[in-house]
Amino acid sequence: MSSRPQERLSSQLSEQYIQDSFHSYLKSSLTQAKAERLLDADVLASAEGDLMITGPALCLYFAALRCTTNPPSVPLPRSSKSGRQPTELSYENCPPPFISFLRVWSNSVPLIQGLTPEAQHDLARVICGLEPLLPQTAPTVHGIAADLRAVAIEISQRRSFQDRYASDIQAALDAGEPPESPRARKTSFVPPPQYDEAPSVSPNPSPRPSLDPINPSLPPRPGRASYQPAPHSAGLLSPGTYSARSSTSSFGPHSPAPTILTQESPAIEFIRETLYASLADALERQPSLRRLLKRDPTRAYFASVAFAVLDVATHSITPEGAVIGVLGKPLTLAECPPELRVFMSELAAIGLQAKDIEEEDNQLAMRLAERGKDIPLSRLDRVKMILEEGVGYERGLQDARDGRRSVEGRAVAFANRINGLSLAMTKLRAFRERQGDVFKVLGGIGS
Template identity: 75%
Template sequence: MVSSSPQHGHFNGQLSEQYIQDAFHSYLKSSLTQAKAERLIDVDVLASAEGDLMITGPALCLYFAALRCTTNPPSVPLPRTTKTAQPVELSFENCPPAFASFLRVWANTVPLIQNLAPEHQHDLARVICGLEPLHQDVVPIVNGISADLRAVAIEISQRRSFQDRYASALQAALDAGGAPGSSSPRKASFVPPPTYDDTPSASPNPSPRQSLESLPPKLPPRINPNLPQQSPGLLSPQCIQRILEPFYPYSRFTCH
């Protein structure tokens, strides 16, 4: 018999995939807001969504979740849906099977992050946001951890379900810190990239040359080759892509 909870979407003791996606989006808002408060991300960058901010946001979510973790083995403390709701943590016991490997990758980074001194944890946040660390002696360590987190974030950022909600997360960060009930005069300009139709329009007896010319352009590599080398023992970006495929269904988009 399948048991369910309308609040958390439990099914046979497991959290629903939609509940986890909603929790991640909530984390995204708070992570970007925290980064703005700590001046890790400039307001102009939030408004324009320039650079690789689509990667920085998810990577910050993973970073802050690691700092909040208090369990062993690591589990993700999820945001409460209401002020009176009981706290919920995403663990290996209640994680949907499709997300178990993703959780394992994140869990491997938790002790590395928590074992850093506070000032070095801040350096890690700076590196995630594309800033130089303040302490050069930990550069190899924080670069490796940042690469692991950003490799996961790259895959998340290319999912249509993430892209469709990213503008609202950016706007929430822009609005934070103002007068209660007021919104920021700055507006997030991020627009999800357009999708293209996988089915080409039919034409009568196209020539081979016309068929070749009508093919959509090749997609660029999905992994940034300039990222620092990942730390040993964690999954490769290609493995992470397969792990996160059900979490944020991939949507291809036109390249210019």
């Protein structure tokens, strides 16, 4: 009996081997997508949009088409370096950090393989953000795409992926082009700054004033299961602590002294500081995010930004679509530079969708309560769990088995929308310039 755990441990593949295999397939997947005109060279070169999500999702899609086992396992590429390594990734040999990815992918394989070839092609188009060709694409296709993109988001938050993705894109760009071709393009993808450990930051017990007139804290609705963050605690980003309701930032780009924005500061700085301030609130309210900082600081950063996006979208957007940010200053869409308006519009749209989802959750809870039935975790609460724990979290899969999840995966799709905006915004130059400083401060919180 005592030998079984050791046998299982020895049979596990190394994380490096799985990463090498994934990137090998990712290069071929991007190349195939370019050949099939799902992605064009300009998109690959610019690395704009959600290419960080699309690429890994396509890789998972093509792997599902190649799968021939039941239960599903991932076929791994053969290489001279692999020696006697197994040629398939299964639950028996999967490294623990990738189990949740494998679980969600495995659940998707029979659904993908059960589609008609035309529907499979539409699935690839939906993954790439293109309109499906079939007049009436089945809701299942959108649900599968949401799951694959959700796994891709988590993959894209891994530092090992970020450091290698530029070479994957470049390989796809170079495919089919002569080495000295004048048409050869170079990808502009740049990974976020590397996380560095920072000294511990001592909490500041001083109270934090609230200057935001439209950011009330909503109490949990009675009679229903609710995803409850930890109580709000003060001062975790001190010295120079500030939240979306205060006017000084501890994320100064050039010195440890607080940065004070003025009413004349550029719009991008107000958007950035408002999100980063709300990010501080998310870390204070949810100790689990701070624990995640110790295990995976890069993913914890992206998860915190996603919560900040949801918080600002739901609590700091006026009915006219303006954002009430730091200093209590309203920022309207008209005041935004043209290149930022798409982000502002998406932020407002996320806020509207969140309110619609909350209203639907309330109506469902009332109907179930009237019938004397148990009230399950709401869709908005499931969204929050996905943002924090990932799409493969056990409770979410149980909801799916119990029929609580919609066919089209609406909770996953909404979480993807939030994650997609947060990833896109953190790629902006103004955010990249400050990410290194933010990582250092967050490192102090997590230590």
